[in-house]
Amino acid sequence: MSQKSETPQKTDIPDNETLVAAAPVKERRDLEDIDAELITPEQIEDFALKDDYALNPHYISLVIDAADRGDGLRLRELLDALHYADIADLLGFLSEDYREEVIPWIPSDALADILPELDDDIREEVIESMHTADIAEVLQELDSDDAAAVFEDLEEDQQKAVLAAMPESEREAIVTSLGFEEETAGRLMQREVMAAPSFWTVGHAIDHMREAGDDLPELFFDIYVIDPSHKPVGAIAVSVLMRSKRDMVLSNLMDPTTEITVDMDQEEVAYIFEKYHLISAPVVDQSGRLVGQITVDDIVNIIQAENREDILALGGVSDIEGRDTDITAMVKSRLPWLLINLVTAFASVTVINAFQGEIVKMVVLATLMPIVASIGGNFGTQALTVAVRALSARELTAANAMRTLGREILSGLLIGGCVGLGLAAVVLIFWHDYRLAVVIAGATMINFTMAALGGTLIPMGASKMGMDPAGASPIFVTLVTDFCGYFSFLGLAAIILL
Structure with missing residues (x-):
């Protein structure tokens, strides 16, 4: 994992008149109507980001205008001012044609940081524009986990060429x-790690870090203490190490x-990281030997990816759908679930067919029955969402399943009763039939109770069978x-009316 540069600090933005006069300003103004030529390189950084650190649409327009004019120098100016994460974000907002114009002007020293941040399809476009030697050089600048992620997206013949251009140690790290x-700690970890024997002193450890700086991770938080068989026996935070006396033994x-x-x-x-509030953790092989480490910034990406996957699955779409997904991929992602539905x-x-005689006798039933099903479906979605989140957070297990289920059933009865009374009141106002009001109130309570059962039991059952509860459950809860x-x-x- 490459060392991350500091997030750019934002300052106040000049208004139109001040930009022309090049004088300081007191407050930020809307720059929508400012001519691109009036924004100087020093002002681009502040102009590019909004207050919430999202890219300013007007900045993106400046990039597009420069690309349309073929103004490479202006593109370089616009890109040089951005943090590498913002450049990655910018490429996601541009169409493929504009990316082809912009990619050659990305600062070469920023590529190593940008590549791991890009969506897979955009990363492929960037890599296609690079020479094999440049790719090999970029991979060597990355920590092993990021290098492996980027390398995996290369074509097979390109992988062979890149490996041939890399030193043996770097090549071995990627292959390992x-x-x-996929999606295991071994693929996620970085092999670079700071380890020291327990008999070393603080002074020994500090001197070693200074002498072996190039072989250590660019960013690390803990020093792992190992025994003679290279198994971790403890960890020392770098902040603790730096506050301790040089003659203090690490053990x-x-x-x-x-x-x-x-x-x-x-x-x-x-x-595990979330539960124990870890910043980093050692990774061991089957024999317990230290082989790498995982740090919290990788875990943040994993948590976001898992949450995004669950949200998309609840909607019946896959994780492949992004800003540049083509129509074919979107259809393949969504159509299967809709066919099951x-x-x-x-x-x-x-059910409707079985009761068609009753519907013919009392046509108002056809008017009201979709309301009961629809509003019950909404409550079922609520119960399902809560259950999926609880399963994901390990808050719903066999130990508390019955208590959770009982709580959902009770909430279904109570909420169904309240909603049912409201529907009954509407029926009395429009149809003046108290028996029909009783029917719709009772049906609503029953359906809400079944929605609570389905919204809780179905994802629990899916999880028990090893299926993704977020992806498999919504269709059956709707059923x-x-x-x-x-x-x-x-x-x-x-029973009541006919």
């Missing part, structure tokens, strides 16, 4: 990282450490609420 399964400073095995799933790693929808149709909504409403109507 790619030997681990007297170290604290217990939480070890991560190379085959541990990255989601489990993120859970089409099949489950016929189950609800069978439960539609089926139960129609059946409870039409069934009660048949």
